[in-house]
Amino acid sequence: DSGVTQTPKHLITATGQRVTLRCSPRSGDLSVYWYQQSLDQGLQFLIQYYNGEERAKGNILERFSAQQFPDLHSELNLSSLELGDSALYFCASSLPAFRSSGANVLTFGAGSRLTVL
């Protein structure tokens, strides 16, 4: 157990629908990151939050949004789902490098597998 909790583990839904993926970071970590892992794209960075505020954006579609709450858990909302959105969605957390003396090592959760039919 990495300490990063993601729910649900598996989700099957239909095109056009909206889903919410949830992540609880490791205790003490302030930053949360979302990554998408699909068959042909590897691990793609979506978005990062630090202490409730958005810090960096990657290749996140406008149909997707995220937020980090005061208790530091985060949610990734995926709407108007398309077949191509089927993927593994990983949440990771870290204590940012500027708050530590070492590398910004991300700790990943086990992922949420989304299947859009």
Add this chain to the structure above:
Amino acid sequence: GESVGLHLPTLSVQEGDNSIINCAYSNSASDYFIWYKQESGKGPQFIIDIRSNMDKRQGQRVTVLLNKTVKHLSLQIAATQPGDSAVYFCAENWPGTASKLTFGTGTRLQVTL
């Protein structure tokens, strides 16, 4: 969190042999690099990292080599074991206050008995 099914290059190694997994990175300004291991059903797991001002770093059974001239990174696993079978990703950190990791494509390591 399965990575099975990813279209990845595969390295097959016999148990007991040494494995070398290679990675090319893109940003010459990256300040450190991390190797992750992803086993079937799990998320990526940290193995070892190396700062850009180093050429080599050793861990337990693993060694990472960094060649900044050609922007190349390698992970060497000594005496490969069946439990080493997984997908291995290198990641580079782009510096800045909102630093984030950019992952490579990944390599699947298959350990044969």
